[in-house]
Amino acid sequence: MRRRLVLTSVFTAVLGLTVAPAASQASSPPSASPTSASSAAASCAGVLDTPATYDGTVPAPKKVLGYELGSKQASNADILKYWAAVDRASDRVATGTFATSWQGQPLRYALVGSPTTLSRLPRITADLAKLRDPATPASDADAIVARTPAILWISANVHGNEPSGGDAVLRLLYQLADRNDCVAKAIRDNALVGLIPTQNPDGRTNDVRTNAYSFDLNRDWFARTQPETDGKLDLLWTYPPQLYVDEHEMGGNGYFFPPNSDPVYHETPDRQYTQIEKLYGAANTAAFTANGWKFETYQAGYDMFYQGYGDTVPTTQFGAAGMTFEQGGDSPYPAKTNHHYTSAITTLYTGATNRARLLREWRQTWLQALREGQACRLEPNATFNPGNEVLIPVPKKPVCGYFLTGDSPETRNVVRRLQQAKVEVSRLTSSVVVPDYKPYGQAVRSQRLPKGTYWVSLAQVQKHWVQAMLGEDTYTPFPYFYDVSGWNNAMLAGIGGGSTGTRLDVATAPVALLPAATAAPVADAPRIGIIDQRPEPTYQYQTTGWLRWRLEQDWKLDYTALTPEQVTPAALSRLDVLLVPDVDGQPTFDRLGQTGRQALRSWVNRGGRYVGWQGGTVLAKSLGLTSVGLSEATAVSPGALLSLNAPRANTWALWDDGDAQMSPGGAAVITSFPASPFVSGYAEDTDTLAGSAVEAVDRVGAGSTTVFSIEPNFRGYSDGTAELLLDAVKGTPGESARVAPRPLAAEAPSVLGRTRSTADHVADEQRERGRD
Numbered sequence: 001m002r003r004r005l006v007l008t009s010v011f012t013a014v015l016g017l018t019v020a021p022a023a024s025q026a027s028s029p030p031s032a033s034p035t036s037a038s039s040a041a042a043s044c045a046g047v048l049d050t051p052a053t054y055d056g057t058v059p060a061p062k063k064v065l066g067y068e069l070g071s072k073q074a075s076n077a078d079i080l081k082y083w084a085a086v087d088r089a090s091d092r093v094a095t096g097t098f099a100t101s102w103q104g105q106p107l108r109y110a111l112v113g114s115p116t117t118l119s120r121l122p123r124i125t126a127d128l129a130k131l132r133d134p135a136t137p138a139s140d141a142d143a144i145v146a147r148t149p150a151i152l153w154i155s156a157n158v159h160g161n162e163p164s165g166g167d168a169v170l171r172l173l174y175q176l177a178d179r180n181d182c183v184a185k186a187i188r189d190n191a192l193v194g195l196i197p198t199q200n201p202d203g204r205t206n207d208v209r210t211n212a213y214s215f216d217l218n219r220d221w222f223a224r225t226q227p228e229t230d231g232k233l234d235l236l237w238t239y240p241p242q243l244y245v246d247e248h249e250m251g252g253n254g255y256f257f258p259p260n261s262d263p264v265y266h267e268t269p270d271r272q273y274t275q276i277e278k279l280y281g282a283a284n285t286a287a288f289t290a291n292g293w294k295f296e297t298y299q300a301g302y303d304m305f306y307q308g309y310g311d312t313v314p315t316t317q318f319g320a321a322g323m324t325f326e327q328g329g330d331s332p333y334p335a336k337t338n339h340h341y342t343s344a345i346t347t348l349y350t351g352a353t354n355r356a357r358l359l360r361e362w363r364q365t366w367l368q369a370l371r372e373g374q375a376c377r378l379e380p381n382a383t384f385n386p387g388n389e390v391l392i393p394v395p396k397k398p399v400c401g402y403f404l405t406g407d408s409p410e411t412r413n414v415v416r417r418l419q420q421a422k423v424e425v426s427r428l429t430s431s432v433v434v435p436d437y438k439p440y441g442q443a444v445r446s447q448r449l450p451k452g453t454y455w456v457s458l459a460q461v462q463k464h465w466v467q468a469m470l471g472e473d474t475y476t477p478f479p480y481f482y483d484v485s486g487w488n489n490a491m492l493a494g495i496g497g498g499s500t501g502t503r504l505d506v507a508t509a510p511v512a513l514l515p516a517a518t519a520a521p522v523a524d525a526p527r528i529g530i531i532d533q534r535p536e537p538t539y540q541y542q543t544t545g546w547l548r549w550r551l552e553q554d555w556k557l558d559y560t561a562l563t564p565e566q567v568t569p570a571a572l573s574r575l576d577v578l579l580v581p582d583v584d585g586q587p588t589f590d591r592l593g594q595t596g597r598q599a600l601r602s603w604v605n606r607g608g609r610y611v612g613w614q615g616g617t618v619l620a621k622s623l624g625l626t627s628v629g630l631s632e633a634t635a636v637s638p639g640a641l642l643s644l645n646a647p648r649a650n651t652w653a654l655w656d657d658g659d660a661q662m663s664p665g666g667a668a669v670i671t672s673f674p675a676s677p678f679v680s681g682y683a684e685d686t687d688t689l690a691g692s693a694v695e696a697v698d699r700v701g702a703g704s705t706t707v708f709s710i711e712p713n714f715r716g717y718s719d720g721t722a723e724l725l726l727d728a729v730k731g732t733p734g735e736s737a738r739v740a741p742r743p744l745a746a747e748a749p750s751v752l753g754r755t756r757s758t759a760d761h762v763a764d765e766q767r768e769r770g771r772d
Contacts, residue, residue, distance in 0.1 A: 043182060064081060118192075149189075150359055155246050161207050172195060213546070214544065219306075256295065257326075306483040392476055402490075402497060403497055415514055441472070527574060530578070575608065578609070580612035580615075581613060582614035613707065625744070627698055637655060640679050644694060662693040692709070
């Protein structure tokens with residue numbers, strides 16, 4: 001029988017935490033305070049040299065599952081089965097559910113520690129909140145450090161087709177719950193261990209990288225668009241980590257653990273990155289060297305820059321030592337599971353036996369962030385790998401905070417997202433003249449901001465995260481990129497904002513946590529169709545999954561999905577608008593066949609509206625439905641935010657050099673790049689984009705074709721350009737009247753070499769390199 005812990009209603013209702021009653025053969029509970037880390041380490045031979053001994057109260061995995069862990073991939077059902085068995089058997093384990101996937105699968109977690117630790121969870125979380133609070137006296141903070149375990153998280157399987165970490169976490173659960181040797185005891189006595197066996201159960205079931213909407217959950221950490229991510233972040237703020245490990249698989253048969261490759265984002269907390277390199281990196285190097293196993297560190301190419309990963313967000317937002325571990329997918333499955341288990345148990349033991357240091361440095365990180373914010377000072381760039389130098393320094397100009405203007409749903413969503421990350425947000429209670437207001441992408445000016453403007457000061461403990469989310473630029477120190485280089489949340493949302501370098505004495509009122517904003521219903525919604533290259537939604541391209549999510553979950557719009565083979569006159573007659581995302585242009589052209597191509601051309605000519613982007617733009621050009629010109633761009637960027645001339649103010653494009661450059665031809669240009677686009681992130685030669693179209697409309701007979709050169713719905717978090725897409729879905733008001741109707745042009749297949757989805761190109765490349 002389980003007993004429910006006496007926790008707050010939030011803990012019990014949202015996290016569903018349970019803990020088993022004391023087992024009859026469990027070891028004696030430790031004292032209320034953690035064991036001295038130095039004494040624990042001195043009296044124990046360590047992870048590699050300590051023989052494992054067991055109480056025998058927890059059933060071994062083979063007894064429950066019928067096979068040895070690691071001999072084959074455990075199914076989701078087996079993970080849940082064993083999770084429940086250990087929960088029932090051990091008083092060292094408390095389990096719960098932090099989210100439910102789109103396909104209805106529970107996302108489970110466990111907390112492992114001594115029975116005394118588990119009985120003190122409310123006290124522990126309250127103490128950690130005090131430890132983050134600058135107002136807590138030093139003597140009280142010292143007492144908290146003395147009595148509080150460190151919280152150490154191990155998670156796995158954020159990409160469904162990288163399963164071995166999940167099996168390793170099952171093994172960890174068994175070992176920590178049943179072992180009674182000094183290694184296990186040192187971990188339980190000094191740490192509260194959090195375990196997440198799979199962050200993506202739908203992907204694991206379907207053997208695909210992404211979730212049910214084709215979102216890469218290892219890119220969703222700051223945006224929180226998916227329930228798997230949103231629930232996990234709430235869980236981590238309930239039990240805030242001093243360590244967070246994210247277990248992955250990569251190409252080859254080696255293994256990666258940090259130190260990381262350059263670049264490292266400049267606001268990455270110094271103490272935590274030192275822990276990552278010097279403490280945990282050294283421990284895992286020793287463990288893998290002793291075992292004779294192949295491994296790499298910074299040479300493998302895994303950086304710490306994009307603030308949306310399962311290592312960067314735990315580090316910058318939570319003040320933890322966040323790390324990605326990568327196991328080569330070509331290794332035999334038992335070896336993959338064993339390597340992940342070994343790195344995890346080594347890391348846990350290292351963290352647990354350095355408990356007091358982790359907690360002291362965790363507090364010092366928050367205090368340092370506050371001091372930097374009060375001084376209006378950004379952290380400088382640095383490089384960490386031999387031979388690298390900082391090429392782009394962080395400007396030595398003061399930044400005291402950021403303003404966000406307006407109160408649109410997009411603005412409120414950005415504010416809410418900040419608040420969910422424990423950022424303090426306030427609003428002006430009267431208008432104020434800001435003498436050095438720096439609107440995003442514009443020159444400094446004196447400007448009066450109205451009452452109600454949101455104010456996000458850097459003078460707070462979450463200064464690092466505020467700068468990561470609202471900084472005008474990311475100041476890439478070294479030109480190597482694993483992902484996009486720009487992610488300013490205000491720019492992505494298409495909202496107004498900017499900074500000041502003046503310590504303003506203004507009247508503000510704190511803002512309570514805002515409710516989730518919902519999109520206004522679309523009046524007279526059109527009948528929508530989408531082209532989906534893959535008939536099985538589980539295996540769709542990311543661009544299609546992002547579109548499905550936007551239509552279903554955000555805009556609440558019904559639609560009909562059609563494969564190219566299903567495009568017929570009858571099917572099109574039931575539609576007003578057809579959305580064609582970043583498909584494979586030439587293969588889709590071929591799959592339509594002569595009948596489908598003619599049906600689509602005739603449908604537009606008779607009044608249908610075609611809306612396409614990237615590969616969908618290539619397809620429109622091939623079908624003779626648009627007069628725009630397409631060419632390979634000469635500008636270079638891994639993905640940066642560029643300013644736009646757009647019908648909606650403050651709209652920015654997430655642009656990368658896989659996007660075609662689009663000239664208007666005979667089309668009406670709706671959105672374009674200015675003469676000198678402002679760049680947030682890293683890009684070269686962007687002056688070559690000057691005046692090129694981002695969105696253009698042709699009138700074709702009685703119908704119209706709207707095309708984009710970019711992905712307007714990138715990862716579901718580019719809300720600003722998604723609004724341009726929604727305008728096109730509804731029928732861009734008045735724009736089609738700016739150009740005269742023209743007759744259908746002849747088909748012109750293969751107008752551009754790039755016919756493959758940029759997102760899927762990136763996914764394929766990263767699948768080979770790892771960190772999918």
